[in-house]
Amino acid sequence: MMYISRRERFSAAHKLWNYEFSDEKNIEIYDKCANANFHGHNYELIVTLRGEIDKSTGYVFDLKKLSEILNQRVINKLDHKNLNLDVDFLKDLIPTAENIAFAIWNEIEAELKTANCQLHKIKxxxxxxxxxxxxxxxQS
Known part of the structure; x- marks a missing residue:
């Protein structure tokens, strides 16, 4: 089994806020991340695939193609955006790092399944x- 990874970067703003909580509870839980005027991060995304090496290409998956998929499906939608307001695949989620990683997985998983490999990890x-x-x- 071989593992390959691609790193991409994006910058984005967000605030952590649960509209079912009171203002006081949001501030208690999320502290400065609940800033009404948002705050930003320079994120790094590392996507890891696992699979067998294709004997004809020597690749598990073409990393240039992986970069193109990540840029089209994820980075172009997140970079220099407000994660609370601008990103369709984050709609109705509190944009914690956990939820962002989960949503990215769902955004790209199907496109990365091949006979030789599958999505292994989002960091x-x-x-x-x-x-x-x-x-x-x-898997159960």
Missing amino acids: LIETENNFVEYYGQM
């Missing part, structure tokens, strides 16, 4: 110290 780095990793639904 989203929000700050120098904070990141999430998502491996999809657990």
Whole structure:
């Protein structure tokens, strides 16, 4: 089994806010991330695929093609956007790093399934110290 990864970057604004909570509870839970005027991050997205090496190409998956998919399906929709207001696949989600990673997985998974490989992991780095990793639904 071979694992390959591609890193992309985007900058975006968001605020963490649950409209079912009171203002006080939102501030208690999300603190400065609940800023009414939003705040921003320079995110790093690392997408990892796993699979067998294709004997005819030497690839698990063409990383140039992976970059094109990520840019078309994800980066162009997120970069320099307000994640609360501008991104269709984040609609109705609190744009935490966890929810963003989950939504990115759902946005690209079907397009990355091939005979040789499948999506293995989404790693989203929000700050120098904070990141999430998502491996999809657990198989039973």
